Each structure stands twice: as C-alpha cells, then as structure tokens.
Amino acid sequence: MIHRLAWVSWVGGTLVVLSTTRNPLYLALTLACIAAVGMRVRSESWAGPASVSPLRFGLVVISLSTLFNALTVHIGRIVLFRLPAWLPLLGGPITLEALVYGFLNGVALTGIFAAFTVLNQALPVRSLVRLVPRAFHQVAVVMSIAVTYVPTTLRQFQQIREAQAIRGHRTRGLRDWIPLFVPLLIGGLERALQLAEAMIARGFASSGERGHDTLTRLVIAQGLLVLLIGWLLRLVWNQRILGLALMLAGSGLVLAALWVIGRRVPHTDYRPEPWTGRDWAVVLGAAVAVAPFLLPLPGLGRETIFYYPYPALTLPGFDPIIGIAILGLTVPALLSRKPSVVSDHQRKLEKLSSDPL
C-alpha cells in the first residue's frame, strides 16, 4: 500500500500539470501516466470497478466542452463556417482555434476526473477518512458513509428502474421521473435511519461537542479573519509581503487549533499506515513532474508549456526534458508489489506475542 498522503501528493502533481498547460503533447503524456497508474491500481486485488468510467465521462465532457467553446468563442483565423449574426451568443464565425481549445479543455477536465477516480480506487475508505483532520472526525465518518452510499444508491436506482419498467412505465416527460425518485428517496431515508440506529447501537456518540470549547472555536474564527485580511491586503491594496505574512499567521492559527481539538477527540487508529521509501519515491516523482511547471528553471523551453491556439493555430512545441519530468507521475505504477499489509500486520502481532510485556 502507498501511504494516503503520498497519493494526495500524486493527485496534487497531476492537478498542477493539467491545470497549467494546454499543450496537447504534455496533456496526452499526463493522461497516459494516469492511465498507467489507474490500470495498476485496478489490477490490485481489492479495488472494485469505478462507478462512473473515466472513459465515458471523458467522451461526454470533451464533446460538450468542444461544442460549447466552438459555438461561443468566435476568435481565431481559420473560419470553418458562420452562424447568422442575429443568433444571440452563438452567431458569428465558428473557428478551428476555438474548437481545438475547447477540446483541450475537455481533455484536461477528463484527466482531473481520472486522477480522482484513481485516488478513490487506490485508497480504502479508512484512508480517505483519515485524510480529514481529526477535529472533524464526525465529518469524516459522514464522508465515509457517503462514499459507501453512492454505489448502493446506484444499485438501488437500477432496481427501481427495472421494477417500474415491468409495470409498463416509460420515461417520456418530467412527471415520469416521480415513480423512480420517490422509492429511491424513501428507500434512502429508511436506510439512513437504519444506519443511524446501527451506529448508536455500536456506541458511536452523537454528541459532536466533545473537545470543542469556546477558546479553540474563537481561535479558529480569529485565524480565518487574519487569513482573510491578509488576502485582501494582497489583492486590493497590493501589500504583498504584509499580506502574505498575515495569511501565513492566520493559517497557522487555524491549523494549531485543529491540532489541539484533534488531540482531545478520543480516537485510535486500527493498523496505522507506515511511511516507507516507496512513499518518498511517489512524492519525489510528483515533485519532479511539477517542477518545470511551477519553478522558473533555466535552460527549459518553458514557453512550450503555455501553448495557446489563439489567434492562429500553431503546432505545439515539445521540450524532451519537460516530457521526461512528467513521467515522474508514473512512479505509483512502477513500484514493485510489496508484501501485503496482512503479513506486515501479522509480523507485528507475532512480535507482540513474543515480547514479554
């Protein structure tokens, strides 16, 4: 298992690359990296199939984005055809440049979605929950329930659709959705009540107030206020350094308060996740991949990153060093299969039983 925070750094890396560049070559390379990691994750025994396939998502988003951009942005030299000018928003020249830019935006969005799908499949709910600061433990539990709820709800919806179809139901108008949503909603509520009951029966305290006292709450509010003032100073009055200092101080206050509250919420972790060399490798790979995109490194063709098809379509440039750097995102797919967590766990247990306490 790769540590949850290492996974987060990997997702962060892909997000930085995907949101910085519109160069189709770099985008394609990043997508290939995500696909490689995704296939690796799927081959691990316990990851189930994604509820929405990124491929299907990609098809829809790319076509919508291409269509929308081409129809609404009328800039560019290569005119494909013209729509009559009296059409609001849509009227005017439809250009190849707008079409291409819309397509590239769609590709980037698809990549972002795919990266999150991989994260969702790679991490068990337990790890996702632990990503939430412990001060918000209750929120984290709600989140985990939501994550496990989605597939169940999808299955239920399928069942209901079949059940209504056999009563001769056809979905033509808006009203025809009622027989599908009423049972889904009521079934969902029934399940929620049942779950609440089960959690209480298992001693899950509903008193969310434990560990939150007035002081720490005030500190959080103060921290947020300082953060806001710093941001305004930077943005509106152009006080860059003072603003940055205040923002840092504000975030520090909020984090410290969360840490203090988190320590007071009584909670232990079953099977803590160790941080190993593999996790360093993942973080390093992500860092290498984002470096050319964030840092003004000398000797790199950084202009190839900021590819822009307007006003006239040009061929994108490619810097092989940046290309190789992006490959840092494949590290999670390249790591050797480590002995499973079970044996690790058993080793600890054996140690526990052999150590005279």
Added chain:
Amino acid sequence: MILFDHVTYTYPEAPGPALRDISLHLPEAALTLLVGPSGAGKSTLLRCTNGLVPHFSGGSLQGSITVNGLNPVTATPEIMSRHVGFVFQDPEAQFVMNQVEDEIAFALENAAIPPQEMRVRVEEVLDLLDLAPLRQRRLETLSGGERQRVAIAAALAFRPRVLVLDEPTSQLDPKSAEDVLQALVRLNADLGLTVLLAEHRLERVLPFVDQLVSLPGNGHDTLAGPPRQVLPRLELVPPLVALAKRLEWDPLPLTIKEGMSFSRQLRERVVAPEHRPEPARSNGPYLRMRDVKVAYDAQPVVRGVDLDVWPGEIVVLMGRNGSGKTTLLKSLVGLIRPQAGRVKVSGQDISGKDVAHICRQVGYLPQDPNALLFANSVLEELTITLRNHGFETDRPADLPINPETLLDRLGLAEKANCYPRDLSVGERQRVALGAVTVTQPGALLLDEPTRGLDYGAKQALVDLLRGWRDAGMAILLVTHDVEFAAAAADRVALMSQGEIIASGAPAPVLGASPLFAPQVARLFPESGWLTVEDSLKHLS
C-alpha cells in the same frame, strides 16, 4: 441476564402501545428465540435491551428493564453498546466502512481502545466467526451470509455478554441463513454468550433453543418457556411440529432425528400417492424458452436453457445463489436480452418488443417489492399500472379487472386507502403483486417471494397462487424455500451453473434430494409425501 418487569411501551403519536405489560426473565447464557407475526412488537422488544427504545425512538415506557444489572433507559445506548451487541435485519444498511477489518474496528476506534488491544480484539472476532480468510475483502464483494457474519463480528468487538439479533436471516438465502444460525449456536455454546434472537426460520434453531418466547400481538398473552412447553400452544409452526401435534407425538420432536423414532412406526401405512393428473395442455405453453444463453462480461450465466410453462401450472425453479435463476426470469420479460436462443410468450417471439409491452402479458414480482411502491394509496398503485398501459381508469367497463375486485381477492380490501409503505412485509408484497397483475397477465413470475414472510403469510401466498393457477395462469417462481416449494409446486426444475439439471414432478425431484427435501419427505423417505397435508391424508 435480561429481565422485563411489566413493561409497556408506546411509540410517539401511536394510538395504542406496541408492547403491553411484558414480563420476561431470560437467564444468563441462554439461547432465546422470539417468535410472533410481523407487527407484534418483536423489534420493539429487542430494542428495549440496549436503550434504542426509548432513546432513539422517543415515546413513553413504563415498567423496568434490567440487562446485565444495568437499566438501559437510565444508562444510554452508548453505555449499553459495551454490554449488548445488536445485529439488524439488513446487513447492508448497518455498515459504515467498506472493508471487513475496518468495519469491525470502527466502533473500537471511536471508543479510543489502544491500538494493540484493538488488534487482539479484531483477531479474536475474526476467528470466532470464521472471517479470517476474508479480512481484507471489500464488503460489497461478500455474499449475504458473509456480510451478516461481519455484522455479528462488529457487534461482538466490544466483548458484550449479550447478543441481540433482529431477524438476521430474513434477507438471506437458506444456505447463508444456516451459516449465520450455526455461528450463533456456536457462540452460545462455546462462549456462554446470552443470545436473544427474533427469527422466522424456526426449524433450523429449534433444537438449540433453551427458551422460546412468543409475542402473539393483538393483546394476547405472551408465552415463554422451554420449546416443548410453548410449541403446543402456537399456531404457526414448522411442518415437523405441525405433524407431530396432529398425530399427538409425545414428547414433541424438535429434530428430524427425534421425529424419525415416531415416523418409523408408521412406515407400513405409507402408500405411494396417486399422481396429480397432468393439466390439459391443449394450446401449447404460455412461456417457452429455447436454447437461451445469457452472459455478463463474457461470463456465461445461462447456458442453453429450454423451459416451458403451461397455463394452469406452478413451476418452481430452485438452485444455488448465482446459478442464473434471476437472470432467467429477467430474460423472460425482456429486462435482459439473451445473446442466443428464442423466448416466446403466448406463441409470440419477444425479441424487439419493449419491457412495458411484454409485461402486459407477463407479470413479474422482483425480489424487493419496495422498489415498486411509490403511490399514496394501495388502490392508486393498481390504477397507476393500468394507466401506464394506456387503460382509461374512469371507465371501469374497459378494464381487464376492477382494481377493487383484485384488492378484495388479495385480502387487501380494507387497506385500499392505506399508504403502502406503512403495511407489513407480507401485505406490501401483496400490493406489489396487485400492481403487476392488474392487467390480468397470462403468466406470473415471482423472484424469492418468501423473503421475510412468516408462516402465516407464506400459507396465504400459496393459497393465492393456487387460486390463480386454477383460473388458468402460468406461474413460474424462483425460491430457496424448500417447504414453500413443496407446498406450491406442480413441477420443479433444478438449476445449476446456468443449466437446468433436473425437471419433473415435485415428489421425485425434491424428495430424493438431500439438500432440497422438505421435512415431511425426510420423515417418510420414499413415500412421495412432501407436505403435512400429503401425509395427513394417508395417516389420519
């Protein structure tokens, strides 16, 4: 030890009490079985033991309850969670995490149990419930029985001395149900765990029960005591006990082995039963499948099935989980399109017709009738189906059947204006049946219709189906319930790995099978008798 002293409980805004003056004494380390019709207050009584009633439900409670020396009302459910493990009907609705170990550890993590002790406890319950090989699995990849065992393990993580289960097998097939019940019996015998269990499947647990509590509802008195004292006063009992009561066997047998010592003396009176006359098969089968093949993701599920169902017969399809039974039903109404083969309804090929069209001729009751129900009243559920099929509901003369007449036949005449989801499981199922048969289809398909039904509701369903069969309907039903199959079937087909491996009259197919033989067939092997009625016809 659990003690109820004159407990009366009323739900908020309910007209009358759900529990009326209940006094019970359940000794430590006893396995107690709680029986009674749906709506008699079984769930309410169970929820009193850990404070869910009245802390979660609200309402007013009189009398006193003691569980392991604690009063669940003054202690909170949070405290009681350490003393009482609680397991609910539907395993799926009680999970928070999505992996076996994480789910078991969830409550321990929240209670801040030190990690090393937590590991020991998780290992402990994994072994107790034979879950160690499944520890890393995702919950959605487990079978129903495995999931319910995970729920029991999670409930035992705090090492409670009392385990309370609310119909833990009602959503499971018989094999899974047996797994779960066996695990319970073992926990009770090996650990001395006090177990309180509400359950419809009496035949499986009766031999191990120390105390039987009957909650008849409707203001009748609660009965409690050892099974042999209580059973004679119950109306709805497993076939073995029903037969023993009619033939006045004493002491009352609780297992087939015990029953055999009586039935052996009656062997000479066993005569082979006369065969039921074959139904007149003049017009050809109503449902016909020829060489039907279905595959999901290149995995064959149904491999070349031939099946005919004639008007006026009930065909029961049995087989393991995943043997392709539900897929077969779905392909008969077009919900699944077979890769190969032909399906004909009333002589017409159904390929190319939409589901709504086919379902005018074939009623289909899915496993979960709740998925069907959404209207504000029972009557409306029926009229909506009619409108879906393009009937004008304000011109009764044009309708295939008057919805009120159908409700009357379903025994729901008085409930016509009730909200369907407020009804009991059995009633809800009959509303769903009404909703799919109001077009008067020539055939009816039912998928696992006995889930969650008590003996009374099952008998009512058999009577209803027989009535429709006699009126000429072709009925195909899938069930795991051996006794139900024995009571309803005119013909039985066994399915395995996507193929029909045996088909014929129920007596030879069911009676000879070690797995599917009903209790009466086990008592009188080679008699050809399957039900209590069969045997009484010859013996009394």
